[in-house]
Every structure is written in C-alpha cells, then in structure tokens.
Amino acid sequence: MANGLKRTPGFFDFIIIGAGVIGSATACYLKKALPESRILLIDRYHTAGAGNTAKSAALFRNFFSSRTNRLLAGSSIKYYLEPGTKVQLDPTGYLWLFSKEQWNASRTAIHELDPEKNKFEILDRDRIADILGINYQAKGHFPDVNSGIFCHLCGSLSATALARHYASLFKSMGGEINFNTDIKEFIITGQNSCYAPWDNVFIDGIVDQKGNTYNAKEFIVATGAWTHDLLAPIGIASGILPKKRQLFALKIENNAGLLADSTSTIRPAIILPAGGVYIKPVFDKNIIIVGCADDLGQPFLMSDPEPDPLYFQRAIEPVLNHYFPELDFILSLKWAGYYDYHWPDMTPVIESVANLTWVGGTSGSGIMKADAIGRIAAARMQGHKEALLADGSKFRVSRLSLQDRDVEKEELII
Amino acid sequence: MANGLKRTPGFFDFIIIGAGVIGSATACYLKKALPESRILLIDRYHTAGAGNTAKSAALFRNFFSSRTNRLLAGSSIKYYLEPGTKVQLDPTGYLWLFSKEQWNASRTAIHELDPEKNKFEILDRDRIADILGINYQAKGHFPDVNSGIFCHLCGSLSATALARHYASLFKSMGGEINFNTDIKEFIITGQNSCYAPWDNVFIDGIVDQKGNTYNAKEFIVATGAWTHDLLAPIGIASGILPKKRQLFALKIENNAGLLADSTSTIRPAIILPAGGVYIKPVFDKNIIIVGCADDLGQPFLMSDPEPDPLYFQRAIEPVLNHYFPELDFILSLKWAGYYDYHWPDMTPVIESVANLTWVGGTSGSGIMKADAIGRIAAARMQGHKEALLADGSKFRVSRLSLQDRDVEKEELII
Numbered sequence: 155m156a157n158g159l160k161r162t163p164g165f166f167d168f169i170i171i172g173a174g175v176i177g178s179a180t181a182c183y184l185k186k187a188l189p190e191s192r193i194l195l196i197d198r199y200h201t202a203g204a205g206n207t208a209k210s211a212a213l214f215r216n217f218f219s220s221r222t223n224r225l226l227a228g229s230s231i232k233y234y235l236e237p238g239t240k241v242q243l244d245p246t247g248y249l250w251l252f253s254k255e256q257w258n259a260s261r262t263a264i265h266e267l268d269p270e271k272n273k274f275e276i277l278d279r280d281r282i283a284d285i286l287g288i289n290y291q292a293k294g295h296f297p298d299v300n301s302g303i304f305c306h307l308c309g310s311l312s313a314t315a316l317a318r319h320y321a322s323l324f325k326s327m328g329g330e331i332n333f334n335t336d337i338k339e340f341i342i343t344g345q346n347s348c349y350a351p352w353d354n355v356f357i358d359g360i361v362d363q364k365g366n367t368y369n370a371k372e373f374i375v376a377t378g379a380w381t382h383d384l385l386a387p388i389g390i391a392s393g394i395l396p397k398k399r400q401l402f403a404l405k406i407e408n409n410a411g412l413l414a415d416s417t418s419t420i421r422p423a424i425i426l427p428a429g430g431v432y433i434k435p436v437f438d439k440n441i442i443i444v445g446c447a448d449d450l451g452q453p454f455l456m457s458d459p460e461p462d463p464l465y466f467q468r469a470i471e472p473v474l475n476h477y478f479p480e481l482d483f484i485l486s487l488k489w490a491g492y493y494d495y496h497w498p499d500m501t502p503v504i505e506s507v508a509n510l511t512w513v514g515g516t517s518g519s520g521i522m523k524a525d526a527i528g529r530i531a532a533a534r535m536q537g538h539k540e541a542l543l544a545d546g547s548k549f550r551v552s553r554l555s556l557q558d559r560d561v562e563k564e565e566l567i568i
Numbered sequence: 569m570a571n572g573l574k575r576t577p578g579f580f581d582f583i584i585i586g587a588g589v590i591g592s593a594t595a596c597y598l599k600k601a602l603p604e605s606r607i608l609l610i611d612r613y614h615t616a617g618a619g620n621t622a623k624s625a626a627l628f629r630n631f632f633s634s635r636t637n638r639l640l641a642g643s644s645i646k647y648y649l650e651p652g653t654k655v656q657l658d659p660t661g662y663l664w665l666f667s668k669e670q671w672n673a674s675r676t677a678i679h680e681l682d683p684e685k686n687k688f689e690i691l692d693r694d695r696i697a698d699i700l701g702i703n704y705q706a707k708g709h710f711p712d713v714n715s716g717i718f719c720h721l722c723g724s725l726s727a728t729a730l731a732r733h734y735a736s737l738f739k740s741m742g743g744e745i746n747f748n749t750d751i752k753e754f755i756i757t758g759q760n761s762c763y764a765p766w767d768n769v770f771i772d773g774i775v776d777q778k779g780n781t782y783n784a785k786e787f788i789v790a791t792g793a794w795t796h797d798l799l800a801p802i803g804i805a806s807g808i809l810p811k812k813r814q815l816f817a818l819k820i821e822n823n824a825g826l827l828a829d830s831t832s833t834i835r836p837a838i839i840l841p842a843g844g845v846y847i848k849p850v851f852d853k854n855i856i857i858v859g860c861a862d863d864l865g866q867p868f869l870m871s872d873p874e875p876d877p878l879y880f881q882r883a884i885e886p887v888l889n890h891y892f893p894e895l896d897f898i899l900s901l902k903w904a905g906y907y908d909y910h911w912p913d914m915t916p917v918i919e920s921v922a923n924l925t926w927v928g929g930t931s932g933s934g935i936m937k938a939d940a941i942g943r944i945a946a947a948r949m950q951g952h953k954e955a956l957l958a959d960g961s962k963f964r965v966s967r968l969s970l971q972d973r974d975v976e977k978e979e980l981i982i
Contacts, residue, residue, distance in 0.1 A: 295766040342865045350883035351843035352709040355865055386868040391809050391911035395800065429765035451756045451769055454800040469764035497805035498912055498970075556912075 166194045166330075166370035168535065169360065171337050171384075173197035174207040175313060175521050176513055177376030178320035179528025180535075185329045187532055193329050194368065195321065196360075198336035203317025206378050207521070209491020211401055211434050211445050213423050214522035215248055215308040217274060219263040219565035222501060222554075223519070224272070225547060230525035231307055233544035234316070241316045246435070248308035249277075249285060249422040250568075253297030256427055263565035264303065277302040286424065287414050288477050296428045296476045310423065310434055313521045320528065336363040340373075340388050340510075356508040357388075372535060375512040378520070379492035383456065390507055393556070394515040395454040396492040400461040401445045402470060403487035409437050411481030430568050431473040441486070446470050447568055454495070461488035493518050501561045504531050504554045511535065530554060580608045580744075580784035582949065583774065585751050585798075587611035588621040589727060589935050590927055591790030592734035593942025594949075599743045601946055607743050608782065609735065610774075612750035617731025620792050621935070623905020625815055625848050625859050627837050628936035629662050629722040631688060633677035633979035636915060636968075637933070638686070639961060644939035645721055647958035648730070655730045660836050660849070662722035663691075663699060664982075667711030667841040677979035678717065691716040700838065701828050702891050710842045710890045724837065724848055727935045734942065750777040754787075754802050754924075770922040771802075786949060789926040792934070793906035797870065804921055807970070808929040809868040810906040814875040815859045816884060817901035823851050825895030844982050845887040855900070860884050861982060868909070875902035907932050915975045918945050918968045925949065944968060 167188070170181045173195050181195040199205055216228040234243055252260060269275060279290055282302045290299035325331055341359040359367040377384055379396035410416045412424075412435070424433040430447025446469050466485060474481060496503050496515025502523060503515040513531045516523060526543050533541035533551050540548045552558040581602070584595045587609050595609040613619055630642040648657055666674060683689060693704055696716045704713035739745055755773040773781040791798055793810035824830045826838075826849070838847040844861025860883050880899060888895060910917050910929025916937060917929040927945045930937060940957050947955035947965050954962045966972040 295764075350709075350886070351861055386809065387871070389811070389866045389868055391868050391909070393807070393912065395805050397803070447765055452803045454803055454805050457801070472764070495805070498807065 166368070167191040168193045168372045168374060169368055169370040170195045170374040170376055171360065172205075172376035172378065173199075173202040173317060173321055173331070173333075174205055174376065174378055175203060175317045175320070175524035176378065176516065176527055176531075177374070178202050178317045178324065179524045180374060180376055180513055180531040181329055182320040182324040183528045183532035184535055185324050185327045187536055189327060193324075194370070195324060195329060195331045196335045196337060196362075196368070197331075197333050200333050201314075201318065202321035203314035206491040206494070207313045207317050209399065209401070209489055210313050210521055211310070211432070211443055212313040212521050213248070213308070213310050213432070213434055215305055215519075216272060216522075217248065217250070217267075217303065217305045217308065217566060219267070220501065220562040222561045223523070223564055225543065225549060226502070226523040226526040227519065228272075228307070229543035229545040229547060230523050233525040234311060237319055241319055242312035243309065244311065245307070245309040247420070247422040248303070248305040248425065249282070250303040250305065250425040251282065251288075251299050251427050252301045252303070253292070253427040254300040255297060257301045260566060273306040275304045277304055283414060285414055285418070285420055285422070287411060287480060289479055293476060296473065299427060299477070304422065308423065311521070316521065316524065320524075335366075337361070337384070338363055341367065342388060357510045371509060373510045374531065374535065375510065376514060376531075378494040378514050378516070379456070381494060381512055381514050385512060390510070390512070392505070392512050392515070393498055393503065394494050394496050394512070396456050397452055397454055397495050398457065398490055399445065399493050399518070400465055400488065400490045401443055402461070402466045402485055403441050403443050404483035405486040406440055406442055406481065406483050408440070409435070411478050412442070425568055426473055426477055428473045428476070429469055431470055432568060442483070444470050444474065446473075454497075456492065459490055461490040463488065494520070499561055500564060500567070502527055502554055503556060504534055504551070505556045506534070527554075579606075580782070581605040582607045582786045582788060583782055583784040584609045584788040584790055585774065586619075586790035586792065587613075587616040587731060587735055587745070587747070588619055588790065588792055589617060589731045589734070589938035590792065590930065590941055590945075591788070592616050592731045592738065593938045594788060594790055594927055594945040595743055596734040596738040597942045597946035598949055599738050599741045601950055603741060607738075608784070609738060609743060609745045610749045610751060610776075610782070611745075611747050614747050615728075615732065616735035616745075617728035620905040620908070621727045621731050623813065623815070623903055624727050624935055625724070625846070625857055626727040626935050627662070627722070627724050627846070627848055629719055629933075630686060630936075631662065631664070631681075631717065631719045631722065631980060633681070634915065634976040636975045637937070637978055639957065639963060640916070640937040640940040641933065642686075642721070643957035643959040643961060644937050647939040648725060651733050655733055656726035657723065658725065659721070659723040661834070662717070662719040662839065663696070663836040664717040664719065664839040665696065665702075665713050665841050666715045666717070667706070668714040669711060670841055671715045674980060687720040689718045691718055697828060699828055699832070699834055699836070701825060701894060703893055707890060710887065713841060713891070718836065722837065725935070730935065730938065734938075749780075751775070751798070752777055755781065756802060771924045785923060787924045788945065788949065789924065790928060790945075792908040792928055792930070793870070795908060795926055795928050799926060804924070804926070806919070806926050806929070807912055807917065808908050808910050808926075810870050811866055811868055811909050812871065812904055813859065813907050813932070814879055814902065814904045815857055816875070816880045816899055817855050817857050818897035819900040820854055820856055820895065820897050822854070823849070825892050826856070839982055840887055840891055842887045842890070843883055845884055846982060856897070858884050858888065860887075868911075870906065873904055875904040877902065908934070913975055914978060914981070916941055916968055917970060918948055918965070919970045920948070941968075
C-alpha cells in the first residue's frame with residue numbers, strides 16, 4: 155500500500171480483538187452459529203486468556219440480587235459444569251460472612267431470592283463456627299460476624315483454561331487466530347481526508363504493532379480494561395474504565411487456623427465482613443489466595459501494574475489476623491491485573507456504533523458470566539433479538555446495550 | 569514542609585477549581601449564601617472564563633424537550649436578562665430549521681411544549697422564506713427545509729463576560745481568587761503510606777504547577793473538559809469526557825445572501841437541517857460564526873487543540889453553499905475548544921465522593937444553564953435538598969447527582 159502498511163490476505167466477516175474469556179466465548183458462539191463465516195480472533199499475548207483474565211482470582215458465584223446478573227452467572231456456571239475438570243472447575247461453595255450491620259442492609263435483597271432455586275443456605279453464627287475457626291467478635295475497624303450465606307453453586311475454576319477451552323473450540327470449527335498481535339489503532343473511512351457529519355463513517359481496518367492491517371465487515375472489541383484507551387481516540391465513550399486488582403498468595407502450614415475441623419470436606423471460598431477481603435483456598439498446595447476491594451484513590455487508569463506489598467500489610471493482613479488469629483501465613487506470591495469496570499452500573503455492556511461492537515465492562519465478575527455474554531454477543535452480531543443461554547432461558551440482547559439498557563442495580567457487592 | 573512543597577497560608581472552607589462559567593457561578597452563589605466562609609476560586613488562566621468557556625459560540629436557548637434542561641436553561645436565561653448588556657446579552661432569537669424527516673421525528677416532543685410559556689412559534693416554509701433567503705430544496709446529503717421553530721427566548725451573550733460577572737460578584741463579597749494557578753494533583757490522606765478500605769479517605773489538599781499546596785474542608789471541581797483527566801487518577805469515574813469543538817468566523821460582504829429582507833430587525837441565530845451546522849450572526853461586524861456537530865471519529869480526548877480548515881471545507885462550507893447559494897463568505901478566523909460531554913445522558917452532573925464534589929458535564933449547553941447549575945451546586949454544598957432558581961422555581965439537588973439521578977432524555981439535539 156502507498157502508506158507502507160502491509161495488508162493481511164483476505165477480508166474477514168468478523169474480527170474479534172481480545173482472546174480473554176469474553177472474546178474467546180464470543181468467537182466460539184459466533185463461529186458455531188455461522189460456520190461459513192470467516193472469523194479472526196486476535197490477541198496481543200501468545201495464548202488465549204493470558205491478559206487480565208489470567209490475573210483474576212477466578213472465583214465464580216451465582217449469588218446476586220440483580221436478576222440480570224443471576225441469569226448471566228447462573229446459566230454460565232451451568233455450562234462450566236460440562237467441561238468440568240477441563241477448566242479445573244472446583245465447586246467448593248462460597249461462605250459469605252456478614253456483620254450485623256451488613257446483614258441488616260442486605261437482608262431484604264437476600265430474602266427475595268429463592269434458596270432452593272439458587273442453592274444457598276442462611277447460616278447463623280453457630281453453624282458458621284462449625285465450618286470456620288473464626289473470631290466472630292468486633293474490634294476496631296473490623297465488625298462482628300453475625301450471619302453467613304453458604305452458596306453451593308459457587309467455587310473456582312481456571313480462567314485461562316476457560317478462555318483456551320473456547321478458543322480451541324473456535325479453532326476446531328475453522329476459526330482463525332492470530333496471537334502476539336497487538337492492535338494499536340483503527341482505520342476509519344475518510345479519516346485521511348476529514349469526513350463530514352453526513353458521511354457514512356465506519357471502521358475500515360485495524361493496525362497491529364508491526365503495521366499490518368486487518369480488514370473485516372464487523373469488528374468486535376473484547377479488550378476488557380483496555381477498552382477506553384482503544385475506543386476514546388475514535389470518539390466512542392464505552393463507560394468501561396480500568397482499575398487495578400491485586401492478589402496475594404499466602405503459604406500456610408496447614409488449614410487448622412482456618413477450618414473448624416481440618417479433616418472436613420467443606421472448604422469454601424470465604425468473603426470476610428471487613429474491607430471486602432476474600433479468600434480462595436488451594437489447600438492441596440497449602441496456599442490461600444487473598445484479595446480485597448478498593449475505593450477512592452485507586453486510579454481509573456492503566457497505572458502501576460505492580461502489586462504493592464504495603465497494600466497487603468495495611469489492607470489485608472490485619473483482617474486475616476483479626477478473624478483468623480490462629481492462622482500462620484507467609485506472603486509467597488503477588489500479582490496485579492485490571493478490572494474492567496462499567497462504572498455506571500457495574501454490569502456488562504454489549505453495544506455497537508457503525509460496524510464496531512464492544513463487549514465488556516464485566517466489573518469483576520466476567521469469568522463467571524463469560525458463557526452467557528459470549529452467547530448474547532454472538533446473537534447480537536447475527537441481528538437476533540434474543541439469545542439462548544446454557545440453561546435454556548432466553549435473554550433479550552438489547553438489555554445489555556447502552557441505548558435500550560435494562561439491568562437492575564446490584565445490591566450484593568463484595 | 570518536609571517534602572519541599574510550599575503550603576499557602578490558611579485553610580479554606582471551600583476551594584473551587586476552575587473559573588469558567590460553572591465554577592464562577594458556583595463560587596458566587598456559595599459565597600452569597602455563606603458570607604463568613606473562606607472560599608478560594610482557582611483558575612489556570614489569567615482571568616475568569618478564559619478556558620473552554622471562551623471557545624464556545626455562547627448561544628443560548630430555552631428550547632429543550634427535557635423538563636430538566638428547560639428548567640436549568642429557562643431560569644438561567646431569566647437571570648441573564650438582569651445583567652443584560654454587562655454580559656453582552658443579545659436576544660436575537662433562534663430559527664431552528666427542520667427537514668420533513670427531522671420534523672416528523674421531533675414533532676411529538678415539540679407539540680408537548682407550551683408555545684406561550686416557552687415563547688416559541690412554529691413556522692411553515694412561507695414564513696421561513698419571509699425571514700431567510702434560503703434554498704429549501706433537498707439535494708444530495710442536504711435535506712429539504714420543511715418547518716421551523718422561532719424561539720424568542722434565545723440568542724447570544726459573551727461567555728467570558730458572564731464568567732467574569734460571577735467572579736467579580738464573588739470577589740466583591742470577599743471571595744478570594746488565584747489566577748494562573750494550574751492544579752496538577754490531589755493529595756489524599758494516607759496516600760503516602762497506602763490506605764486500607766476502612767480508612768476514612770478524603771482530599772487533604774491540591775497541588776499547583778509550582779508545587780504550592782492548598783488545603784480546604786471541601787473541594788469543588790468545575791474543570792469542564794479536564795474533569796476526567798483530573799479525577800480518573802484518584803479513582804473517580806465522572807463520566808465527563810472532552811470532545812473537540814471547532815468554530816469558524818466568516819467575513820461576509822453584507823447580509824443579503826442570508827436574510828430575505830436585509831433591513832429587517834429579525835436576525836436570528838440559525839440551525840440548519842444538515843450536519844448540525846449552526847450560524848451565529850454578528851452583522852454589525854459583517855461576520856457570521858459557524859459550527860457543526862460531530863460524531864464517530866472525533867476523539868474523546870484532549871487531542872489536537874487546533875481547528876482544522878479541511879473540516880470547514882468538507883463539513884460546513886457545502887452546507888452553507890447549498891442552503892444560502894447567494895451568500896459570499898471568506899474564512900477569516902477559526903478556533904477550537906472542548907465540550908465536556910456527560911456522555912451517558914448529555915445532562916449536567918453534580919456529585920460528591922468524600923469531601924470532593926464535581927460540577928460539569930454540561931455537554932455543549934453549559935453557558936445557557938450556568939446560573940441554575942451554580943445555584944444547585946451551592947445548595948448541595950450547604951447540604952440543602954432543594955435549590956431556589958432565578959425564576960422562583962425549586963429544584964431538587966439530587967436530580968443532577970449520579971446516585972439518585974432523575975433527568976429526562978433530551979429529544980431536541982442539534
């Protein structure tokens with residue numbers, strides 16, 4: 155080409171940018187529905203699910219107050235039971251602990267949920283004490299432990315394995331994948347000559363780090379935390395912003411300081427009532443992985459990608475020491491990634507402008523909803539009004555759009 | 569101080585960052601309500617209203633479909649009639665032209681408005697032809713002229729004069745102003761030692777380009793298009809993004825090509841039915857100022873601050889040539905500024921986190937709403953539930969918040 159850019163052979167029907175859980179699931183369901191289409195999945199890393207997908211705690215839960223969130227997560231979890239061990243699914247359950255104040259604030263939302271259908275039990279302090287060796291008394295910043303929710307349809311899986319599962323299904327159906335391909339910019343029609351408002355403006359191609367261009371009829375951006383930085387320069391406000399997420403792996407001698415009965419097979423993930431601290435047990439490796447919720451002061455930016463040991467010392471260690479005084483641990487590993495917050499309502503978005511669609515804003519619960527989001531995005535790309543989810547339920551595609559958004563406020567936020 | 573920063577004397581009750589129309593009006597009404605408070609208004613430029621306020625076309629209108637927008641603009645315009653010539657108010661009226669298709673799309677919204685109360689008339693093509701020497705036929709990208717709205721409570725003023733008016737009222741009541749002061753960062757409590765989620769995090773101070781710090785109990789950010797860049801680093805998603813706005817001043821020989829009767833005293837601002845092109849006449853200087861609406865491709869970024877003559881040639885000149893074939897003009901001046909779009913609903917926002925409040929997102933209609941927004945922001949800072957607007961109406965402060973937002977979708981967008 156005259157400007158020195160190299161054009162890759164062929165013209166795709168769809169190009170999906172980002173092979174995290176969301177992009178890979180979307181590619182998979184789109185190819186499944188349109189086997190004759192030429193579809194390209196692109197990722198900057200060497201494999202699927204190697205970006206922020208890999209940096210997540212990869213816990214999953216079906217326990218949300220919002221009907222939309224319950225549908226997205228519940229149907230996705232139902233699907234994940236199928237590949238099961240292939241995605242390292244471990245349905246340990248969640249034990250979500252509430253202080254008296256938190257319980258009073260959440261009680262109404264919880265009592266509206268059907269325990270039978272959503273597979274959870276409400277535990278009082280005695281039943282919590284049967285499971286955990288926990289100090290339930292308040293002290294300083296740390297409130298009491300008053301009630302708990304044991305959610306049976308919760309647990310953990312391997313987020314990278316899940317993304318790879320979808321990417322390999324996609325490939326087995328004839329989908330094309332370009333790894334190590336970092337998309338740097340969009341080519342817009344008329345850009346070189348400055349277009350007018352009545353021009354039919356659309357995305358003509360995308361350019362990678364080596365200057366290769368890729369052309370398609372439709373582009374799908376599933377770039378998670380990078381979405382704002384990619385779309386703002388072409389005038390699209392996605393409402394998706396990055397926020398740093400830090401995780402810390404702690405070596406423990408044994409589980410005695412955590413569980414009431416160290417031989418018990420009930421070994422749930424735990425959400426503590428202070429600072430949003432959560433614990434993912436990996437007892438077969440004598441490890442627990444802990445994370446924590448953030449607030450004012452944590453930038454909405456691709457800022458420092460390093461985990462901060464001081465953050466562990468100040469925001470997590472005191473919480474563990476308070477609630478599990480008998481637990482001995484040593485900080486062994488730490489890493490940081492980015493949430494992709496759709497900050498207006500913390501619920502995923504699928505929206506289009508011209509021939510560009512973005513899928514994201516999973517706001518910390520993307521892995522547990524990826525199957526449903528992939529199906530809904532694929533349905534939207536086919537022009538369908540409804541998507542069929544893994545549990546057989548139907549989901550109106552426009553509910554996740556910005557134009558005709560129809561989602562509920564989530565009351566059960568960690 | 570140990571870190572070499574210089575602390576300015578004193579500790580303010582309120583610091584308002586940004587002396588554009590919004591910040592200056594807020595400072596004015598806050599000082600008026602709390603004369604004993606120590607209030608500092610800060611701006612990076614040498615005078616009030618010298619930033620993007622000065623780059624606006626400074627047209628005003630009360631003609632909106634959203635009740636909120638009508639209240640904000642209508643009451644503000646009522647106030648502007650008072651300082652009148654001091655703010656160079658020129659109530660020329662607007663003549664908003666609609667194609668048949670646009671009219672059919674907007675008709676329902678327009679017919680819900682009371683012409684008496686909102687002081688507008690619906691004009692047919694003949695009555696439009698009495699005022700303008702316009703070509704009403706469609707051709708190519710340019711639709712027909714089918715109907716018009718003549719709004720009497722519309723016109724233009726000097727945006728800089730308006731900001732200065734509020735700033736000087738503020739100063740006359742004992743308010744303090746620091747010009748040439750560019751705020752670069754916020755100091756957050758505990759930032760140096762990394763805070764925990766249960767910490768009581770708040771803004772301790774702000775730092776300018778010279779390293780001076782300013783301390784206050786409450787901070788108000790009225791930085792318009794700069795809001796995202798200022799707040800994202802401290803973890804606040806304001807939803808306010810910048811978008812470039814370009815204006816072009818054209819020298820004309822006389823008004824004969826524009827007006828049907830060049831001696832007529834009816835000389836309205838004009839909105840054309842193609843490309844969102846609008847015309848602000850400054851006939852006493854033989855100038856018309858023209859602008860245009862943008863879309864996909866115009867970055868949501870502080871990108872190129874220069875106006876693009878190619879944009880004039882491609883997006884504006886053909887529109888003028890089509891609708892006013894007899895008009896001769898020469899491009900004489902051009903400039904660019906930034907809109908501050910609150911993109912989720914294009915309606916202003918007043919929201920707080922800890923001791924920081926942001927006021928903005930005026931989305932292209934800030935000057936015509938500044939008085940009401942200043943009153944509402946001042947009411948919020950005093951903890952009032954309602955603000956008293958210039959027309960005597962009461963406005964529930966939380967309606968412009970993000971938490972309890974209650975605004976209507978605007979149907980009448982240029």
